[in-house]
Amino acid sequence: MSDEARDAVGEYRYGFHDPEVATIRFDKGLSEQVVRDISALKDEPEWMTELRVKAYHHFMERPMPDWGNEALLNSIDFDAVTYFLRSSEGTEGNWDDVPDDIKRTFDRLGIPDAEQKWLGGVTAQYESEAVYHSIREDLEEQGVLFFDMDSGLREHPELVKRFFNTVVPYTDNKFSALNTAVWSGGSFIYVPKGVHVEMPVQAYFRINAKNMGQFERTLIVADEGSSIHYVEGCTAPTYSTDSLHSAVVELVAMDGAKIRYSTIQNWSSNVYNLVTKRGIAHANATVEWVDGNIGSKLTMKYPAVLLKGEGAHAEIISVAYAGEGQHQDAGSKVHHLAPNTTSNILSKSISKNGGRSTYRGMLQVRPKAEGCRSKVVCDALMLDADSRSDTYPTMEVGNASADLEHEASVSKIAGDQLFYLMSRGHSEAEAMGLIVNGFFEPFTRELPMEYASELNKLLEIEMEGAIG
């Protein structure tokens, strides 16, 4: 690793890597053949193969976005990426059967421990595929389907076919096309009518190999009146070469259903994180994105909700932390398509040591959507003069009855705040850690407690690196 990279990474705790394990590794680079090979390897139905191929051609033809961070996007070398790497012969239902090297990684990340204590189900993906998967028996008995996406397609092809590519079509953007072409892993969840999954289910995504591309695909369908909370975490080793993470997440909340999707993205600062997340909320349904972006080199991600049925509700709470060499281009999109739909958006960002955070938001109210309400709040906190924060809110309001509120603020840590905290015995770094944790509190309080305390610790460590 170069000194520069090391400085940029600072105290990243998940930067360790294990020896690469590969039972199947594709040559670097992308072609129609690679796409067909992935599909063949997984023995997929023909419709999926054809969808992949169409998506591949769309990806090749589609120009790179000319917004966000064009320079970094154009520096991605798609030929240097490994598109598929199988590290284990199968997906195990018992941690003891997971290959030792890989199991050790997840032990260090605390996943088996968390599963014991507070999760309803776990899927652990290593490189391209899930290496471990389990669901509590009581959930299975209630008819909850929780699979890694490959198994989901194998076991429930009709259900997958009905929803796959319907919320985020491959034509949505260049990276949704790429994901659709080469997707592997991710989660498939179906919650039957009226079933409430009380304990969160978790997916953990780990990239270990160099120059790896991880393209998981997640589809969650909550049938009428059901509810589920899905949590995902992700980390990668620190390498001086870049990896690419380009996921697609599709959520469908049927009438009266509720899906909460929580993310703590903590990729190392050599990972491009280009993700499309979108949910559809039918009548009186709720889709909630709780989205934390701490790591990565460049993140471009705007969790979206289509409020399609009357009375549907969207809640998007996101935080972004941009340290040295990082650009967090994040935000949210809400489309009020039906009457009396409501949305609540809270975005918080922190920039430090020359880091850059961008809020990009879209709020749309369609002409037929009578009586909608929305509140958007964006707060940015800059820790020094070298850092940067930009806000690009877009509103398209086609119905005059809409009740919209928008607040934005950019602030710096006040000298008086630091003095006050230091007069109570806190060092400057500790004082900044307290202020920063407080700033993110509206986000962290929405997380399961274990995640919240982990995030607070992480930010405190980051602040120690902030003081020269």
Added chain:
Amino acid sequence: MGGGLLDVKGLHATVEETEILRGLDLQIKAGEVHAIMGLNGAGKSTLASVIMGHPAYAITAGSIHYDGEDLTEMEVHERARAGLFMSFQYPSSIPGVQVGTFLRKSVAAVRGEAPKAREFRKELQAAMEVLGMDRSFLGRYVNDGFSGGEKKRLEILQMLLLQPKMALLDETDSGLDIDALKAVAEGINSLSEESGVLLITHYNRLLELVVPDVVHVMIDGRIVQSGGPELAQRLEADGYEWLMPVA
């Protein structure tokens, strides 16, 4: 030496090139309560901020020693850990940080180790009782949306938990109703008898509840008169006119 807990000698300090303290001398011994009175702009609050180490002020001459150590060599948090405390006239709010968390972390920082949960809870309960504070305080964000009286109570609560050797109380009595004033006074009086206290105030009413050993009058960045509690009474009756330098 003279053995003062706090020794301020010939202190000059400026903020943004303007001199506020102009040769100030003050000595407080362990167990003594001193009061500094004076009109707005005399430099009273500046004195407290300079002793605590606010970075906006520059010391241009003189010295401050605390417990025999050169205080100006220490960072703000080191001063706090050494037993110095300041109750702020306008304490900052820290949105998102709960009072309970803040108190626990501050006690841990000053004592150098985290207090045991059960013991800390007891200490906290006892201190809050003295100040007539409700438990619901603990779940609120530090000073965020607090009334003036609530802020002052929280300052004194911190003082009681941190058990300073030397407490600087900057206009802790201003803006308090009589009940709050009594609670705050009880808090100050329940501080260890070994602690030094510096009360900065405009009014005599706190000094009737917390009786000082020495009263100082500050005008234009200097102490111009010192005496016993009767000096505070005279100021209350006659004002500061008689102490003003003749133009």
